[in-house]
Amino acid sequence: MGKMIRAVVVPRALQAVMVAWTVGTLTFVLTRALPGDMAYRIAAGRYGYDNVDAAAAAAVRQELGLDQPPLLAYASWLWDLLTLNLGRDMVSNEPVWSEVTHQVGHSLVLALVAIAFAVLLGPALGVAAGLRRRGALDHASLALSTALRSVPPFILGIGLILVVAVELRWLPAAGHGGFAHAVLPGLALALGLAAVSSRVTRNAVVAVARSPFFAFARTKGLGEALAFRRHGVRNVAVPVVSYFGVQLIYLIEGVVVVESLFAWPGIGHALVHAIVARNVPMIQGTALVMGLMFVALNAVVDGICWGLDPRRRAS
């Protein structure tokens, strides 16, 4: 356990600190880079351009500490971040923290639905293709995966909306409700993930099927299915799960755009809205939580790899 904490938890915790620092610094630069008098700009964003006067600007200046020297302002900005004082949404005036914790739940649901679809589709196809190398299914899955990898998730989403929702009318095109609403955005994200993981699985299966230990299992009389279950699955799972860690970047980036496309009330959608509205506290809150979600999912993948692969524990 102590070993696992050192190998998995500590590096990811450091990464989480890095995420907070990067997001905090960039959003601080963002407040400083707003053109014109910042206090007037922020007041205009908050109260509307027609309702800004010197008093409102002065109140904003006071509240955000805009008259401080830059270094002091930077330190107090980071201190607020450290104490999770994320401020208030400039549009709705709700505390950012409560909005963001609400949204992150929706995003996690979407991410988990996507992962579930990807795990159901990709590795199964990969195993089938790998066990019959150079067969028809292997060639077909290579072509399909190359094509799917060349389509960004939001275009897959447009395609799914047009075919499944608009033409066939099987599922809702957008919005949020029951499981039916999560299917299309989940699939839009999952197809790209599955396209890559099916090939990673296929290559791992081919490597295992060629290995001496697999040949030995077969020679001692185990059937193909049994030999694969006993000696193949875990060996195949290690590269597939570790590659999934690499793909999390694709998942998180996809979430931002796919949520906007499907009007899914998650954190990516909120981030895009915050950027369009230049709603700095929300940009910071959403980017921070998305980054932390990325780190947390990565930590889970690390933990699974740790459990799967005894060689990692030994080294």
Add this chain to the structure above:
Amino acid sequence: MTAIASTDGFGLRLGALLGTPGRRLGFALLAAIVAFAWLVPLLHGGDIASQNLMRTLAAPTAAEPFGTDHLGRSMIVRLAAAVRLSLGLALLSVATAVVPGVAVGILGGWYGGAVDRVFVTIADSVLALPGLLLVLILSAIAPGNFWALYVGISLVMWIEYYRVVRAYTQTIARSPEIQSSRLLGFGMGYCVRRHILPEVLPVVATMGAFGAAGAIMAISALGFVNIGVRPPTAELGLMMTELFPYFDEAPLIMLQPIGVVFLLVLSLNLIAGSDPK
């Protein structure tokens, strides 16, 4: 090492470069797209922003072979301009990322020590965030600005080259070949040219093709959510958003930018190699 021995200099002989049928198809596709993008302004003329409200969402004709969009703007001119923007920005970002990535990677892998640790720390802190988030925040700092996309994408991308090149350099620097070269009195410059670059550049070329594909997808994704370049700039993702409401009336017009993104990314993925490593 054997693969290197059979090729000359930088390991980029044309036959090996063209290699598999998939890669040849990728080069052919990319060449066709490049020809389209740069020949259209010469042969067709016209402006990306000039509207003709009498002829909106028109079907293809001899004068407008790709039809017109919802404002009666020429689709062929806009698509060509959008490809020049996406491909140009992607290649520029890759070039900007490769040079420091490879240079710092070789220096870090060769010398190690404190400088190396500084760069590892920088790399880890940039990579802590998924790249698109970084690009999004940068485009919030300078909205609608071309350089935000360019800086953001290059800033994220150089890390990959740095890490891979550093890892390769560390292994090669400890190899018997380098030891012999050093014993014969050759300096670092010779070792880099003769031993490290031939090993590293083919890998960098593959990563560059994947990276360009990723950059094109990122640019179109940002355009699609209305962050990044602003109308009336012709950008593939932005064109999709603009044409989405007219899908019922003119499905083929809407499918054009989608098809172009697909072909561009496909060609680069094919050049990089069909299986991800």
